[in-house]
Amino acid sequence: MEIRVIGGGLAGSEVALSLSEMGIKCSLFEMRPHVQTGVHTSDRFAELVCSNSLKSRSIENASGLLKEEATILGSRLLRIAEECKVPAGKALAVDRERFADSVTEQISCSPFVSVISKEVEELEYSSQIINIVATGPLTSSRLFNHLSEHLGEALYFFDAVSPMVTTESIDMSDAFTADRYGTGEGDYINCPLNEKEYEAFVNALMEAETLPLEGFDSRLLFERCQPVEEIARQGRDALRFGPMKPVGLVDPKTGKQPFAVVQLRKENLQETLMSPVGFQTRLRWKDQKRVFSKIPALKNAEFVRYGVMHRNTYIDSPKTLDPTLKSRSLQNTFFCGQITGLEGYPEAISSGRFVAMNVASLKLVSTRRELPRETMLGSLIDHITRSARSPLKPVYANFGLLPREGLPRQGKKLTRLLQTERALKQTRRFAVEWRNAIDGVYC
Ligand SMILES: Cc1cc2nc3c(=O)[nH]c(=O)nc-3n(C[C@H](O)[C@H](O)[C@H](O)COP(=O)(O)OP(=O)(O)OC[C@H]3O[C@@H](n4cnc5c(N)ncnc54)[C@H](O)[C@@H]3O)c2cc1C
Structure with a gap:
C-alpha cells in the first residue's frame, strides 16, 4: 500500500519522520518553492510561519500538557525542537533556521x-x-477546489470567529439563562x-487596536459577517440593534428587558465552553x-481562544x-494539522x-485506535x-476540553492537577498498547 503525505509543514513533516522511524515508506509532496503560500518564505520543511515559540513547556499549561503527551507518543519534531531550543523561560522556543534545516535534512536523508x-x-x-x-x-x-468538490460545504477558506470562554469562568450572578421570547429550554447564557x-463597552471597543485583514477582499467578507468593532463604528446604538439586541429577553433580577445583552452559545456537548453569538472580531488579542x-458577567472570563478573521482553510471535521x-x-484519506481545525x-x-x-x-495490523478523551490530544x-x-x-489546547467526570469535586487548581495526571497516565497506556499491537510487525 502506497502512503502519500501531502504538505511538508509541521504536521506533514511529523508524519513523514514518524513513519520513517517505524520503517514505513511514504512519499512526501511539497509544493514550495514552485507554488508559494504567501506566508512561508523558504523551501524547507517544517517552516515556522510566525512566532518561533512552541508555547509553554509547563504541564500546568494546556499547551505544555499537549507537548508532553506528544513526547510520550514519540513525536519526532518535538525531539528536534529540543535540540534546537533557545532560552525562553518557561516556553519551548527554537532557533527557527536550525529547526527547519534539521527537519529538512532528516527527511532528505531518510531512505523511507x-x-x-x-x-x-x-x-x-x-x-x-x-x-x-x-x-x-x-x-x-x-x-x-478539488476538496470542495468532494466535501461540499464542509470546507472553509477563512476564519471569522468569536472568542470562546470556559463556562465555569462566567459570573452567573451577572448573567441568566434563557432563550429569546421564552422559546427553547434556556440554552443560552445572557x-x-x-x-x-x-x-x-462601546468606548473600549472603538479605542481598541485591530489587526489588518490580509489576503481577502474585505468587502466580500464583511457582507457576510461584520466584526463587532466595525458594527460599533456605524453608530452608538448599532450593536444594540445587532448582536447585542435585548429584545425577547427579561432579566430575572430586574424583571425588565436589559439595555443590551451579549448572548453566549454552547460550544460543545459537555457545555464547558461558550462563545458570544455574532461576536466575530479582529481586535488584537491583548x-x-x-x-x-x-461585560460584567465576563469580567473574570477565561478566554480559551480569541476571535480571529484571517485566511484559513479547514474542514468541518x-x-x-x-x-x-x-x-x-x-477512501483511505486522513487529515492532520491545521486543516482539521486544530x-x-x-x-x-x-x-x-x-x-x-x-x-x-x-498498514501493519489493519486496526486504528482512538485516543482517550481524558488526554489533551484526545479531547x-x-x-x-x-x-x-x-x-x-x-480550536487549540485548553483545559475546558478535558472531562471532569470521575474526578473528585475540587478547586480549579487541584482539578487541573488531577486532569493532568490522568491525561499523562492514559497517554502512556495508549502508547504502550499501540506498540504492543504492532510489535513483531514493527520493522
Ligand atoms: C500567518 C499565520 C501565522 C501563524 N502563526 C502561528 C504562531 O505564531 N503560533 C502557532 O502556534 N500557530 C500559528 N499559526 C497556526 C498554525 O500553527 C500554523 O499555520 C502551522 O504551521 C500549521 O501547521 P500545518 O502543518 O497544518 O500547516 P503548514 O505548516 O502551513 O504546512 C502545510 C504545507 O503544505 C504545503 N501545501 C499546501 N498545499 C499544497 C499542495 N496542494 N500540494 C503540496 N503541498 C501543499 C504548504 O506549502 C506547507 O508547506 C499561524 C498560521 C498562519 C496562517
Missing part, C-alpha cells in the same frame, strides 16, 4: 521518505493508496448590560480580553472526520504523530470530530 517537489492538485482514491492531507491553513487553491456599562471583560482523523467519505504548532505536530501511529497500525480530537457544534470553529 521520497520527497516529491510538486503541488498536489487532486487526490487519488484507491484501496492501494493512503492519503494524508496536511496542507495547512494555506492549502493551494487547486487542491482546495450577559446583560445597563446603559452605562454598554457605553463603557485588547480582546480587556474589552470583553467590560465534525461532519467529515472520524476520531482517528480519517475521512468518513473519502490550530497551533503543537496541535499540528501532535496530530501528525497521532495520524502516523494510526496509519502504521492500519481536542473528540472536540473537532464529535463534540463541537458544526460548523466547527478552530
Whole structure:
C-alpha cells in the first residue's frame, strides 16, 4: 500500500519522520518553492510561519500538557525542537533556521521518505493508496477546489470567529439563562448590560487596536459577517440593534428587558465552553480580553481562544472526520494539522504523530485506535470530530476540553492537577498498547 503525505509543514513533516522511524515508506509532496503560500518564505520543511515559540513547556499549561503527551507518543519534531531550543523561560522556543534545516535534512536523508517537489492538485482514491492531507491553513487553491468538490460545504477558506470562554469562568450572578421570547429550554447564557456599562463597552471597543485583514477582499467578507468593532463604528446604538439586541429577553433580577445583552452559545456537548453569538472580531488579542471583560458577567472570563478573521482553510471535521482523523467519505484519506481545525504548532505536530501511529497500525495490523478523551490530544480530537457544534470553529489546547467526570469535586487548581495526571497516565497506556499491537510487525 502506497502512503502519500501531502504538505511538508509541521504536521506533514511529523508524519513523514514518524513513519520513517517505524520503517514505513511514504512519499512526501511539497509544493514550495514552485507554488508559494504567501506566508512561508523558504523551501524547507517544517517552516515556522510566525512566532518561533512552541508555547509553554509547563504541564500546568494546556499547551505544555499537549507537548508532553506528544513526547510520550514519540513525536519526532518535538525531539528536534529540543535540540534546537533557545532560552525562553518557561516556553519551548527554537532557533527557527536550525529547526527547519534539521527537519529538512532528516527527511532528505531518510531512505523511507521520497520527497516529491510538486503541488498536489487532486487526490487519488484507491484501496492501494493512503492519503494524508496536511496542507495547512494555506492549502493551494487547486487542491482546495478539488476538496470542495468532494466535501461540499464542509470546507472553509477563512476564519471569522468569536472568542470562546470556559463556562465555569462566567459570573452567573451577572448573567441568566434563557432563550429569546421564552422559546427553547434556556440554552443560552445572557450577559446583560445597563446603559452605562454598554457605553463603557462601546468606548473600549472603538479605542481598541485591530489587526489588518490580509489576503481577502474585505468587502466580500464583511457582507457576510461584520466584526463587532466595525458594527460599533456605524453608530452608538448599532450593536444594540445587532448582536447585542435585548429584545425577547427579561432579566430575572430586574424583571425588565436589559439595555443590551451579549448572548453566549454552547460550544460543545459537555457545555464547558461558550462563545458570544455574532461576536466575530479582529481586535488584537491583548485588547480582546480587556474589552470583553467590560461585560460584567465576563469580567473574570477565561478566554480559551480569541476571535480571529484571517485566511484559513479547514474542514468541518465534525461532519467529515472520524476520531482517528480519517475521512468518513473519502477512501483511505486522513487529515492532520491545521486543516482539521486544530490550530497551533503543537496541535499540528501532535496530530501528525497521532495520524502516523494510526496509519502504521492500519498498514501493519489493519486496526486504528482512538485516543482517550481524558488526554489533551484526545479531547481536542473528540472536540473537532464529535463534540463541537458544526460548523466547527478552530480550536487549540485548553483545559475546558478535558472531562471532569470521575474526578473528585475540587478547586480549579487541584482539578487541573488531577486532569493532568490522568491525561499523562492514559497517554502512556495508549502508547504502550499501540506498540504492543504492532510489535513483531514493527520493522
Ligand atoms: C500567518 C499565520 C501565522 C501563524 N502563526 C502561528 C504562531 O505564531 N503560533 C502557532 O502556534 N500557530 C500559528 N499559526 C497556526 C498554525 O500553527 C500554523 O499555520 C502551522 O504551521 C500549521 O501547521 P500545518 O502543518 O497544518 O500547516 P503548514 O505548516 O502551513 O504546512 C502545510 C504545507 O503544505 C504545503 N501545501 C499546501 N498545499 C499544497 C499542495 N496542494 N500540494 C503540496 N503541498 C501543499 C504548504 O506549502 C506547507 O508547506 C499561524 C498560521 C498562519 C496562517
